[in-house]
Amino acid sequence: MIIPHPLLGPRDAQEFTYLGDASLMARPDPYSESAEAEFCNYVYLRDNPAGIHRELWFHEQGDRSWLIITRDTLTHEILGAELVSADKLKAGL
Amino acid sequence: MEFSGFRVIKEALTSHKGWKALWRDPAPQPDYDFVIVGGGGHGLATAYNLAKTYQKSRIAVLEKGWLGSGNIGRNTTIIRSNYLLPGNQPFYELSMKLWERQEQDLNFNSMVSQRGIINLFHTDAQRDAYRRRGNAMHLTGAGGTLLNQSDLRKLVPFLNFDNARFPIKGGLLQQRAGTARHDGVAWGYARAADKLGVDIIQNCEVTGFCIKKGKLLGVETTRGYIGAKKVGVSVAGSSSRIMAKAGIRLPIETHVLQAFVSEGLKPTIPNVITFGAGHFYVSQSDKGGLVFGGDIDGYNSYAQRGNLPVVEEVIESGMALMPMIGRAKLLRSWGGQVDMSMDGSPIIDKTHIDGLYFNGGWCYGGFKAVPAAGITFAHLLATDTPHDTAAAYRFDRFNRGALIDENGAGAQPNLH
Numbered sequence: 001m002i003i004p005h006p007l008l009g010p011r012d013a014q015e016f017t018y019l020g021d022a023s024l025m026a027r028p029d030p031y032s033e034s035a036e037a038e039f040c041n042y043v044y045l046r047d048n049p050a051g052i053h054r055e056l057w058f059h060e061q062g063d064r065s066w067l068i069i070t071r072d073t074l075t076h077e078i079l080g081a082e083l084v085s086a087d088k089l090k091a092g093l
Numbered sequence: 094m095e096f097s098g099f100r101v102i103k104e105a106l107t108s109h110k111g112w113k114a115l116w117r118d119p120a121p122q123p124d125y126d127f128v129i130v131g132g133g134g135h136g137l138a139t140a141y142n143l144a145k146t147y148q149k150s151r152i153a154v155l156e157k158g159w160l161g162s163g164n165i166g167r168n169t170t171i172i173r174s175n176y177l178l179p180g181n182q183p184f185y186e187l188s189m190k191l192w193e194r195q196e197q198d199l200n201f202n203s204m205v206s207q208r209g210i211i212n213l214f215h216t217d218a219q220r221d222a223y224r225r226r227g228n229a230m231h232l233t234g235a236g237g238t239l240l241n242q243s244d245l246r247k248l249v250p251f252l253n254f255d256n257a258r259f260p261i262k263g264g265l266l267q268q269r270a271g272t273a274r275h276d277g278v279a280w281g282y283a284r285a286a287d288k289l290g291v292d293i294i295q296n297c298e299v300t301g302f303c304i305k306k307g308k309l310l311g312v313e314t315t316r317g318y319i320g321a322k323k324v325g326v327s328v329a330g331s332s333s334r335i336m337a338k339a340g341i342r343l344p345i346e347t348h349v350l351q352a353f354v355s356e357g358l359k360p361t362i363p364n365v366i367t368f369g370a371g372h373f374y375v376s377q378s379d380k381g382g383l384v385f386g387g388d389i390d391g392y393n394s395y396a397q398r399g400n401l402p403v404v405e406e407v408i409e410s411g412m413a414l415m416p417m418i419g420r421a422k423l424l425r426s427w428g429g430q431v432d433m434s435m436d437g438s439p440i441i442d443k444t445h446i447d448g449l450y451f452n453g454g455w456c457y458g459g460f461k462a463v464p465a466a467g468i469t470f471a472h473l474l475a476t477d478t479p480h481d482t483a484a485a486y487r488f489d490r491f492n493r494g495a496l497i498d499e500n501g502a503g504a505q506p507n508l509h
């Protein structure tokens with residue numbers, strides 16, 4: 001797979017480390033009443049879709065940026081790559 | 094139709110005209126007592142045990158494609174019971190014992206070959222870890238022998254013992270481990286289940302569940318609605334897709350694992366060998382091909398094929414371990430969808446929906462588990478209580494923090 005890095009252009013997926021579903025960026029609220037159950041779901045449960053998946057990849061052997069890749073898990077086709085910017089983090093996207 | 098040596102000779106003398114199809118091709122009935130979703134090794138073994146061990150009837154196995162089209166027909170066929178942790182090792186040892194008598198049970202040649210598995214170690218720390226694992230194995234009667242380098246030089250002289258970076262210091266041998274014919278396992282269970290009246294329905298994809306007031310009534314399929322008192326889902330890499338139709342999210346990611354086979358060679362590799370300094374395992378099939386594999390690719394995938402970096406890594410590991418394989422040509426490589434769980438161990442449990450049961454999360458290691466998963470999942474379906482040896486494989490272990498994490502890798506499926 002070739003990842004279209006927004007700053008560096010096409011890069012071999014081998015340079016990256018894979019973390020998983022991009023929704024992991026939105027952590028549960030640790031102060032909520034149901035925090036324990038929510039964290040349990042957050043840590044262990046996944047949608048694991050067959051088809052379009054937004055996921056986190058870390059450019060470990062490159063510029064060490066985190067990317068959100070949109071990829072089809074049925075075909076491995078990469079449909080988009082964006083930088084995880086600070087405001088996205090804040091918005092929990 | 095019974096198989097025997099006598100039968101083989103008789104057929105040979107009569108132009109093989111007497112062989113018949115090994116199982117029927119029935120149309121689905123309107124309803125069943127037990128519906129098993131997924132005609133892989135696990136689904137077929139479950140149906141067989143429901144009929145045989147638990148004396149149940151009105152059982153169907155629904156398979157989306159044809160029998161053996163999933164991981165049961167794609168794996169590297171290694172069977173072993175050399176695990177470490179209490180929740181796991183007794184289960185795999187039960188499976189190993191069932192493998193040892195499987196051909197008699199099923200009257201089918203699944204080519205179980207107890208050629209032994211050797212897990213190599215390269216450092217003192219690894220030797221200690223394998224000594225500990227060997228002791229854990231002895232506690233369940235699984236056997237296990239620690240070999241030093243000179244034992245190994247006699248047994249497998251072709252290894253790269255003096256590799257400057259990863260010298261081979263020894264290995265843990267489980268002599269009872271080995272390989273089995275993967276397709277033969279599916280066929281053997283299918284035939285035995287069919288003989289006991291199980292309907293095996295191929296090309297029948299489950300597309301949804303009919304659930305009313307928390308109770309399961311049946312399944313929607315591409316061949317119409319089928320009513321069921323109890324449904325056992327056993328679909329390996331498709332687990333999350335199917336369970337989502339019942340509104341259940343699983344502690345599972347689906348990943349791709351690749352495998353490889355070389356051209357046929359004369360007998361060279363007498364047992365199953367695993368590299369301790371990279372991820373590589375190899376055995377030689379009866380046709381002579383070297384069957385080998387390594388790590389999963391490491392990203393979510395339903396594509397049933399992988400990418401080149403893992404091909405390169407597996408083959409580099411193979412070359413580091415046994416440089417002689419550099420002369421062999423690679424014949425084929427392929428991939429399968431593996432249901433990677435969050436702690437690397439499986440789940441065999443009821444769900445909160447009355448009548449819906451789940452067996453999955455087998456990661457890249459569920460082939461060896463087929464006989465024991467069959468009996469324990471059938472036990473759960475038949476009696477509504479977990480089988481003693483599968484009592485740790487519950488959904489709630491994640492909430493309770495009672496993980497069974499052999500690798501100590503945490504909730505990151507691509508590290509298991």
Ligand SMILES: Cc1cc2nc3c(=O)[nH]c(=O)nc-3n(C[C@H](O)[C@H](O)[C@H](O)COP(=O)(O)OP(=O)(O)OC[C@H]3O[C@@H](n4cnc5c(N)ncnc54)[C@H](O)[C@@H]3O)c2cc1C
Nearest residue numbers: 131133134135157163164165168169171299429459460461
């Ligand atoms: C390359 C590779 C190598 C492996 N090597 C080993 C090994 O050496 N040792 C080991 O122990 N394990 C190994 N494994 C793992 C092992 O193969 C699996 O864990 C095991 O086969 C999974 O159980 P199964 O046989 O029931 O799965 P499968 O054969 O995949 O059965 C699941 C079935 O469910 C069907 N299905 C899916 N969706 C539906 C639906 N909606 N309706 C109806 N049916 C459906 C599928 O078509 C499939 O036939 C390996 C796996 C792979 C991919």
